[in-house]
Amino acid sequence: MKRPYESPTISRHQGGITNKFGVGVSNRFQSEIEGFPISKLLQEYGTPLFVYSEKTLKKTYREMLDAFSLRYPKTRHAWSYKTNYLKAVCRSFHRLGSWAEVVSGMEYEMARANGVDPRFIVFNGPYKPYPVLKRALEDGAIVNLDSLDEYFEAEEIASQLRHPVKIGLRLNMSLGTHMSWDRYGFNIESGEALAAVKRILAGRKIRIEGIHAHIGTFVYDVQNYSTAITKLAEFATALKRDFGISLKYIDIGGGFASRNRLRGTYLSTADMIPSFDTYAEAICKPLLDGLTSVFHPEELPTLILESGRRMVDEAGMLISTVSSTKRMNSGTRGLVIDAGVNLLFTSFWYDHDVLPTSDHGYSNEDHVIFGPLCMQIDVIRPTVHLPHLEKGDSVIIKPAGAYNNTQWMQFINLRPNVVMISENGKVGLIRRAEDVAYLQERETIPEWLNG
Amino acid sequence: MAERLSYLSDTLLRSYSQILFSESRSVGAAILASSLVIPAHGFCGIFGGLSSAAFALVIGMDRIAIRKGLFGFNGVLTGLALGHFFSLTPQLLAVLLVGSILVTLLTILINHVFMVHLAAPAMSMPFNVATWLILLASMDFGILNAALPREALIALPWEPPYPADLFLKNIGAILFQFSPLSGFIITLGLLAHSRIALVLMIAGFLAALGVQEFLFASEPQWLTFNPMLAALAIGGVFLIPGPASLLLALVAAVLAAILVHANLEAFPQNLSPLALPFNAAVILIVVALRLRTYSSRAVQLTTGFGSPETNLKNAQAQRKSRRREMRIGVPFFGKWKVTQAIDGQYTHQGYWRFAYDFQAVDSSGQLWKGPGETCQDFLAYGRPVLAPADGRVALTLDGVPDNPVGSINTDQNWGNYCIIEHSPGFHSCMAHLKPGSLMVSPGQPVRKGQPVGLCGNSGRSPYPHIHLQFQSSAIPGAPSIPFEFQNLMVGGASTEPLTFLSHGILRENEIVENTTLSFDGSLFPCIAGVRWAYEFKTSRETWESMVDPIGNTYIESFPLRTRLYFHDVEGVFEITRIEGSRETGLFLFGASISELPNISPDRGHVGTVHWLASNSADGAVIQAWPPWIEMSHLLSLLGIAFQVATKYQMTPTPGRRHISADPRLCLKLPFGKLPLKALPKKEMLFADGAVEWLSIEGTTVLRRVK
């Protein structure tokens, strides 16, 4: 086979800060997704393009469930809508058995529209306006209260409803080294959580069915989960022993790190990111040990996981095309591609893997990748090793499944097509590219500007 | 008033029907009528029955039990006995009143002692004791006159041939009336009520006759009713009718016949053994059966007796409730592969044939991750090992080190283990545990599903796995005994259709999932008082879930009443019994389904699930069943029965479960099953915790209205 032509370049010798791992020599590239040529996808759906792999999504889900179900009898996954609320993605998870986890009235309605039984919608978050809270409680959703103010509203709602109202409590706790998210829920160590329980019991109108904690996101030190779940199990044990409350669920939230690299770390992802087995062992062992003294096996609370980014990140990819190249003053080569922080919000904290979609040979050099926006901050990778790409070449950026399709924006540019490749190799358009009419659909012009 | 009258008549009639283990008013009426062949004698029975029931009522015994005749029947018998030995005078009535009080007190005491200490029925023991006591005391009473012989009064218009005459006389003898006429009336009542009962009585009679012909010279007069009742009690009342029960019934009859002769020798001249031989024979057998380890043959009924036919119908339900007494689960969480089953080629042989080895497996069928060279690579290693059923820890061993992968330790074959006693003579043993992982100690009670240790690689174990066997003693390495698992999901990798196994054994390479603990909630949130509205064919119907005073859960339909009794354990909804109208949608639903695993994606289960269920074929299963089929129950004594075998398939999607049922009528023979014909296919949909609709051959006949 004829090797592709590589034009000669002169690159500055970099003798300064050397990377102790050295610069790997490789011609990494990815030309297909699940056997589907990327060039064909671009031809058909245009650029840039988000692509989801159902196969990867299912595989990830099964790995998660395998790991937990060997260690704890009742584990349920609640799909965290904020991570990705594209209908097709949500429904894929619900098909697999995921419940829904929502943090707003908007997400709640999305879950309902996706056909999720309200009894399997976990409603979290610090902001549940009265009508929204009322609807969720009426429906019998799993509502985790964040504050006493929320409780008072729930109590008022309970007095209007005929069926018993059940709630859970969001808890926070000190985890030693890890910075815990302490602005949500009731604190355990200070006694705030126990006081809330007593207040709720005194109110008599509302049953406590569960407890919930979400200790943060991208938590890769699993010891934090052990500490948190130990405290939750102690709390559950105390509720049962002292108040006769037999909790139905313990929700440990999300936060599992995905196989992405946090900006500024050197370690490669595979070394640093715990496996599902590691997370499961860290969570299930202390949980089971902590509960067995007072809970009979058949009444063990359901363990709810709200893992978001880990479940979907790898299933999603962004394909983008080089629109121009330039040499920076520093000598570094620059690429301007058609997807920027408007589409890849997560590039603010991740160093995504960026690969060419065809073989460009072994000769790599440092690049900076810019997005298409007219903003200095629109940088996808400040520094990345790539071969010599030209205008019109495309790259695949991954993992990109988590938080991008919810946090993307129509800033300067419209949002592109999103497709999903099914397990059996079919491609389905799951979100059509926007046009200006769609963007302006809601706009009106006041009469004084008319004419 | 009407309520009181019906209470009174129920109490009276059932005080008679209970003599033949029946609660049927018509059987009671027949016996009552036959006792009135000699009115004065019959009156003593009524007086005894009513006064003992009244005394029980006055001192506050359970009104339902009284209404079932459970107090009255010993009174009736005592009355008839005393009325037989003495002629009816005011003095006799006075003595009889005392006797009735005595027999009620004895009923309370003896029933209590028998139930608590023997778990066996006392039957007519109170009557025996009360009658003996009164008879003994009466030897000092000058006021009672011995009755005159009265057989002459009560002949049949025609003389039945031998041995039918003897049979009829002995049936009459149950009421102390040695007349073919009363025997004939009772036989007619019995024929109408239960053919199986009649056949059993005849079998018992013939067995007793055989014993007499071959072993004894002297005739035992009228006491042959003892073997007859023994055969009825064992063959149709306390056991589910069938070939094994029939054999045991004959054993009971022979035993009772021999006891009659033994007692006749032992008892003083003027005392009779009464029903003691029958009671003793039945109690001996019932207690022995209750204490046995394997109970797959001659299965005992544990609750309420109907006619043997009804008992047969409830056999399915009874099998389920027997299962409920000890539901054996797998000793792990999640999905594991059976790497060696019963009679496995490696080590499950000889004494240790009834054993299983399990290794944890992931969705892609892998047993290990990475190179598989260390224990840690194996998914099973370090996972919790669970008690397979409730029990008490009998023996544990810890401290045996784990082997490196591929090597075994034959010095300490079982490695670290935990042996649990579940019932006398029934122990489980989980072996090859990880050293230092035991979480329980001998003497400690454990619950099904409770972790006892972690899976390791100690003892004769080349790869981390769990060895599970049941054995009759707590000694490690004791011979294994057979057992069945309950409520499992069996299948391959997660994408393949799974099979729900309500009970059974496992085979090598099957992948088994422990679902008993992961199921939560039930298909019907049957908190008493939940209601559903339906349109069935053209009429409206309401269903309501209820709990009766004993704690049985059922759904009842209105206005036409059908009752569907069910269990809801370990996330499996099982219909145990259907009563009442057959014209309702509830009946149709109950007849379409027998057990329903509560599987859905919301509960962590995806994909289609299959299962098979067989039910006895009677009106409860197939509507428009020819009436003669009731007669076919007689065949069940020989192990032949009509059955409906149904293939179920459930496809769950979030919040909805679609079920199709493909029933087939079969003839069950002792050596196999003969398919007869396909029955109409049914489909139903569950959503929102209720039946949404049900269709037969594609036509929707039941629809929920909201």
Ligand SMILES: Cc1ncc(COP(=O)(O)O)c(C=O)c1O
């Ligand atoms: C309550 C709650 N649950 C779950 C998640 C999902 O977290 P992650 O994507 O880190 O798994 C979040 C994210 O913020 C959250 O706030």
